[in-house]
Amino acid sequence: MKRQRMSDQGGTVTIHDVARHAGVSSMTVSRVINKNVNVREPLREKVMASIKALKYTMNMAARSTRAGMGGVRIGVLYSHPSASYLNEVMLGGLDQAARLGAQLLLEKCGGLQSQKNAVNRLVEAGVDGVILPPPLCDSAPTVQMLTRVGIPVLALATARPLPEVSAVRIDDFQGALALTRHLTKLGHKRIGFIKGNPTHTPTEVRYEGFLKGLSEAGITLDEGLVVQGQFTYKSGLEAGRELLDRKDPPTAIFASNDDMAAGVMAVAHGLKISIPEQLSVCGFDDTPVASTIWPQLTTVHQPIVAMGRSSVSTIFERIKELKSGEPSRPVHQLMKFTLMDRDSTGPAPK
Amino acid sequence: MKRQRMSDQGGTVTIHDVARHAGVSSMTVSRVINKNVNVREPLREKVMASIKALKYTMNMAARSTRAGMGGVRIGVLYSHPSASYLNEVMLGGLDQAARLGAQLLLEKCGGLQSQKNAVNRLVEAGVDGVILPPPLCDSAPTVQMLTRVGIPVLALATARPLPEVSAVRIDDFQGALALTRHLTKLGHKRIGFIKGNPTHTPTEVRYEGFLKGLSEAGITLDEGLVVQGQFTYKSGLEAGRELLDRKDPPTAIFASNDDMAAGVMAVAHGLKISIPEQLSVCGFDDTPVASTIWPQLTTVHQPIVAMGRSSVSTIFERIKELKSGEPSRPVHQLMKFTLMDRDSTGPAPK
DNA sequence: GCCTTAATTGATATCGATATCTTTTGGTCT
DNA sequence: AGACCAAAAGATATCGATATCAATTAAGGC
Known part of the structure; x- marks a missing residue:
């Protein structure tokens, strides 16, 4: 009994409440909401005002029961x-x-x-x-x-x-290209690249973007700095170890996704290589792990x-x-x- | 025109189709679905059979429009x-x-x-x-x-x-206790503990569970092995470094959550400490990172x-x-x- | 065996938004 | 100015599931 439909209207505002408030039929309100063309300007405005005044929001569940579109x-x-x-x-x-x-x-x-x-x-x-x-x-x-x-x-x-x-x-190509440009602009010349799982289509495309970025900057590809990965943390760990154990390690590593970049960073932490002072690392996708790890990962945000x-x-x-x-x-x-x-x-x- | 409502019935099966098929009212079908008690066994079975036969699944959107509960x-x-x-x-x-x-x-x-x-x-x-x-x-x-x-x-x-x-x-206490028991059963005696952010209530409770686990195993707490963390990857990194740089490092580390455990593992990877042979690490929560990193993390799964x-x-x-x-x-x-x-x-x- | 009560079943109204059909309005053309 | 037509607004039916109340059946109690 304490809380009996308090506040102005009795609970939820429906399309009918709006209609009554605006002095039109509910069908007109529906048309306004759905940007249907056949509503004259003055009426549309009156309805819009009522919607605002009553703070109407649509009940999506109800909409979806509409004839014909049931249960997709x-x-x-x-x-x-x-x-x-x-x-x-x-x-x-x-x-x-x-x-x-x-x-x-x-x-x-x-x-x-x-x-x-x-x-x-x-x-x-x-x-x-x-x-x-x-x-x-x-x-x-x-x-x-x-x-x-x-x-x-x-x-x-x-x-x-x-x-x-x-x-x-x-556009995986443009993303990889942008990231590579970012690295070359920072002055990196020896850039390691960790490829993803070869059965995924983005793997090759990201690699192509990377190559394009290198050639734009006039850098010749060092095949030894390209390592095959699998898109997994573990493969990043292994690839990172391979790249950083070289006698001429790269100054930057571009991993084809975030999980592998996290693996690389784990190896670097272990080798007391400081990031980003001694080594730059970047990933791809911007999954939660990118902002979880430290330092936070430079990456391409995929929405x-x-x-x-x-x-x-x-x-x-x-x-x-x-x-x-x-x-x-x-x-x-x-x-x-x-x-x-x-x-x-x-x-x-x- | 190619795909004109193929398959047996004309699109979606509703509660009414089931009712007709079973020779009852749709209300009875509704009651069966909602495990309402007041349906006699033979009828319930007949309805269940029809549901199966017609491959009925409920339209949730429609259910939610039911009188009174609109738009929560x-x-x-x-x-x-x-x-x-x-x-x-x-x-x-x-x-x-x-x-x-x-x-x-x-x-x-x-x-x-x-x-x-x-x-x-x-x-x-x-x-x-x-x-x-x-x-x-x-x-x-x-x-x-x-x-x-x-x-x-x-x-x-x-x-x-x-x-x-x-x-x-x-029950954070029981979870931490179970995890600690797991470690002591494996023979660990020197166990490092990384606390979480002190403003979160689970922090203290997990620590209490850990203490209980130690005392059960007859292990005296070494205060030097308890480090303050913040539930972040970075704090795990720092705490891990502190614990593993000691001249008498622990053989196991219990981090109060997965992110910190991942930080510890990154440090260990860097120090070429192999997991789990030389060091056992465990976390808490079982967030995606626990199964992303390698080796996969022993942790308490919070559903x-x-x-x-x-x-x-x-x-x-x-x-x-x-x-x-x-x-x-x-x-x-x-x-x-x-x-x-x-x-x-x-x-x-x- | 008749009556009261409780357990089952069915009939109907309802939820909120929209499809569809109907009515009204307003304007244009000769 | 009258007819005609498209646009605009309203009225009503509908979607699928359930609440609610009415109708029916079953179960006891004396």
Whole structure:
């Protein structure tokens, strides 16, 4: 009895409350919210004012029950990306799914046979579309299985999207180029490079960006400073040890992702090599680990959360088009990356 | 035209389809789904069979529009927890919120004044409840501001819940005790301990668990092996260096969280101390970093995602009670932790 | 065996937003 | 000025699940 629907209105403000307040029908309010064209200016303003006055916010759950669009299910099929990467994707994805009233189904798989099973489980569950985070985004068999049964696919963070799939990604080439320029501008000439897992498409593209950056600065590639990694912390540890144990170690190391950069930094800490005074290190992706470690990592920020969000809305649109029989083509969306200039890079020594 | 509502039924299976198939009313189906008691066994079975046969899954969005519970808004107010920790909380939280049809509002703040502003923003936005992840879960002023205006509060992962707030947490004492037992069982006698940030409540409790573990094993505390940390990677780095630079270094180090343990391991890698042969390291929380680094970290798994989920449903229940005028008391929920015995710990050397 | 009570089941209204259809409005063309 | 038509606004039906109340059945009690 204490707290009985206190405050001005009785709890939540609905579209009808706004309508009453503005003296129009709720349909008009709906049209205003959805930027529908057929509303005259004075009315639109009156409605907008009421929305503000009542602090109206839409109930997304209700919207999604609207006729026809009921219960869109989107599958997210992953094999073994880094834990934090997937977390961020899901963070954005779940948030957007909630907004759209869609349902996200997370499905895990391993080898090829297991991929088949996972795809079947998703189809059985009646998904209307599937998002493939890396590294599955580049798996042709998986994509085919899905497209064959008419389910649209979206590849997340692939460097080279397969045909027929939508994609949300950044320009890995430009990102690697920007980072390399950053290093050469700081005066680094001997730059080590740690490649990623060769089965992931960004691996090669980032390397190409690095090469371009070197040639721009008139530096000849020293093949001995290029080490193969696997995108894992452990491979970064090994590659770092290999590079830093040389008698002519590089003054900077460009690791193809943050986990490997963290490995390199761990080795450097052990060798009492101070960062960034004696060695500059940079990574790629800007996963949480980049700002966890010390010194904080200079890296290319990939807006993973936003990409997760965008993946969901992009494939949602596609599903809507397909359901209503409209013509529909895969959509490619390029997100902006940001160079995060933090504390792990500095001027080349001496 | 290619994909025109293929498969058996015309799109999504609803509760009504199931009802028709089973020859009952949709209300009965609803009761079966929600494990409501008042359904006789034969009918329940018939309904269950139909659910399976039609591969029915519920439309969560629709459920959340149900009378009365429309548009619950839950605020999540955080200051500066580790990025990955918050991610996991939100992952569980968003997922559960979607299920319940609630809306989650994320709000950030810094100092005390900024906390006031943040609380005001949340109240303005009309939140019905607020979740406080660490370290804000222990902030008495914030809690007071909220309870004063009648908004229920839930503290996440606090070790000592303030009065009047609900809480979702693990038993930090037992967790630290289990981990210490693990080390002593492996034969370690000289065990270093890195404390966490003194303003967080789990810091002291974990230390107490450690002490208890030592005394159980009949080990006298060496005060020199206890170092103050801050829950940050950097403080782990410094503490690790301090402990490992001693002439009589410990054979095992218990860091109060994973980030600090990662710092210790970085130092060890640098000193070419092999883990776990020469040094055992363990952390606490099992954040993604624990399985990212190498060797993978022995730690206490805190089910953060599940705790995020549980926080949302717990405060949701509370909100429901308050809204319907039922009597309502804060709820405390203790989650199970798990000892993750991975590769960073081993038998004490010689 | 009849009546009261409790346990089951069903019928109907509802939630919030939108699709769709209908009515009204306002303007243009001859 | 009258007719006609598109634009603008409203009325109503709908989505899927559940709350609520009514109807039915079963279970005891004397």
